[in-house]
Amino acid sequence: MSTESVATWSFAMVVVRLGRRFLVVKERKHGQLWYLPAGRVERGETFAQAAVRETLEEGGVPVTLEGVLRVEHSPTPEDARMRVFFVARPSDDTTPKSAADEHTLEARWVTLDELAELPTRGDEVRAAFEYVLSGGAVYPLSVLTAEGARWPSLG
Numbered sequence: 001m002s003t004e005s006v007a008t009w010s011f012a013m014v015v016v017r018l019g020r021r022f023l024v025v026k027e028r029k030h031g032q033l034w035y036l037p038a039g040r041v042e043r044g045e046t047f048a049q050a051a052v053r054e055t056l057e058e059g060g061v062p063v064t065l066e067g068v069l070r071v072e073h074s075p076t077p078e079d080a081r082m083r084v085f086f087v088a089r090p091s092d093d094t095t096p097k098s099a100a101d102e103h104t105l106e107a108r109w110v111t112l113d114e115l116a117e118l119p120t121r122g123d124e125v126r127a128a129f130e131y132v133l134s135g136g137a138v139y140p141l142s143v144l145t146a147e148g149a150r151w152p153s154l155g
Helices: 047-059 124-133
Strands: 008-018 021-027 038-040 063-075 080-090 104-110
Touching (some): 008 047, 008 063, 021 047, 021 124, 047 080, 047 104, 063 124
Antiparallel strands (some): 008 021, 008 038, 021 104, 063 080
């Protein structure tokens, strides 16, 4: 087995919920399909910081992260990809972006029925929304901790 380091691409994915509606963004890339606010974690940035930044850049909506839905690690022989899915709520009543920019073409709040009318990049957007609506597990943000951070006290 090789002891050579493996490059890992890290991404933050955000399921933003407002009641029974969710924030989706129309991507500039990937065939201009609808997707979650999401993007690569930049150098020196935590997954949580990337999630907040990407949602604001792509959707125009400031958010408060509420928890972690899942962590995915997908290694290949050449490299690896790691994705952390967050659940969030809007921090205020800012409306989603309506004008295209370098990040996305637009953003909007949708119900599951409205999502069905949009061309999405795969089935995972609907699956994530259904999971959240059905009361799926949401793990505390503290499951993502910096190396060397203090362990929580149990007593």
